[in-house]
Each structure stands twice: as structure tokens, then as C-alpha cells.
Amino acid sequence: xxxxxSLEENKAIVRHYQEIYNSxxxxxxxxxxxxxxxxxxxxxxxxxxxxxxxxAHQIMLAGFPxxxxxxxxxxxxxxxxxxxxxxxxxxxGTFMGIPPTGKFISFTGVYIVRIEHGKIVEHWGEEDxxxxxxxxxxLQL
Numbered sequence: 001x002x003x004x005x006s007l008e009e010n011k012a013i014v015r016h017y018q019e020i021y022n023s024x025x026x027x028x029x030x031x032x033x034x035x036x037x038x039x040x041x042x043x044x045x046x047x048x049x050x051x052x053x054x055x056a057h058q059i060m061l062a063g064f065p066x067x068x069x070x071x072x073x074x075x076x077x078x079x080x081x082x083x084x085x086x087x088x089x090x091x092x093g094t095f096m097g098i099p100p101t102g103k104f105i106s107f108t109g110v111y112i113v114r115i116e117h118g119k120i121v122e123h124w125g126e127e128d129x130x131x132x133x134x135x136x137x138x139l140q141l
Contacts, residue, residue, distance in 0.1 A: 109128060
């Protein structure tokens with residue numbers, strides 16, 4: 001029988017996952033993501049799984065080359081970890097068809113992952129896309 005990971009070990013996996021993205025070392029994602037990763041809430045038009053995770057990050061980098069995510073809080077229970085995050089960057093490239101604005105953006109989100117045998121096997125995320133579009137000046141409310 002495989003010993004379950006501790007809550008602190010699961011949190012460490014999520015921290016490492018975020019470090020991989022922030023350093024743009026996407027080839028290292030296999031260290032923390034399962035080959036059968038489920039990503040039901042990924043960006044529209046992006047495939048699921050590890051390739052989709054890489055593609056979504058590349059879309060963000062195209063528009064925000066200095067894109068970075070900061071983990072504000074981590075909460076773990078059982079095999080799940082919840083991260084409250086702040087994402088930011090300077091919009092100097094085209095982002096999803098939106099021309100560069102030169103504006104610095106900062107928006108928040110939350111993601112939940114399920115960890116099995118030391119790897120993330122499921123990832124659900126919700127980001128404040130309305131705030132992002134408002135900051136870029138393409139959505140007025």
C-alpha cells in the first residue's frame with residue numbers, strides 16, 4: 001500500500017508547480033503533473049492535459065512576457081490543495097487577439113488541484129477575467 005502524501009508534501013508540490021511556470025521551465029512540468037492530467041476548466045480552444053497547460057502558459061507569455069503568478073494562500077485537505085493567486089505582468093505583446101496596450105495588469109484567481117502519488121492529476125481554475133479585460137481597456141462596465 002502506498003503511503004498518502006502529507007498535507008505539507010502536497011503543498012510543496014504546488015509550490016514547485018508554480019515555480020516551474022514562473023521560471024518558464026515548462027519541460028519540468030512532468031516532475032509535478034501526471035501524464036493523464038485532467039484540466040476541465042482550461043482556456044477555450046486549448047487542449048486538456050500537460051500540452052494544454054503548456055499552451056495556456058504560452059498564450060499568457062505572448063501577451064505578458066514578464067507574466068508571473070504569486071501564491072497568496074495555500075490550503076490543503078486530504079489529496080487536494082487550493083491556491084489563492086495573484087497574476088501580473090506588463091502587456092507588451094498581443095494577447096488573444098488584443099493588441100499590446102503597454103499596461104501593467106494584476107488580477108486574482110483560485111485553483112484547486114488533486115494530487116495522487118506525488119503528482120497533480122486534476123486541476124480546476126477560476127480567474128478574474130473581467131478584471132483582466134477591464135485593465136486592458138477592452139471591457140467597460
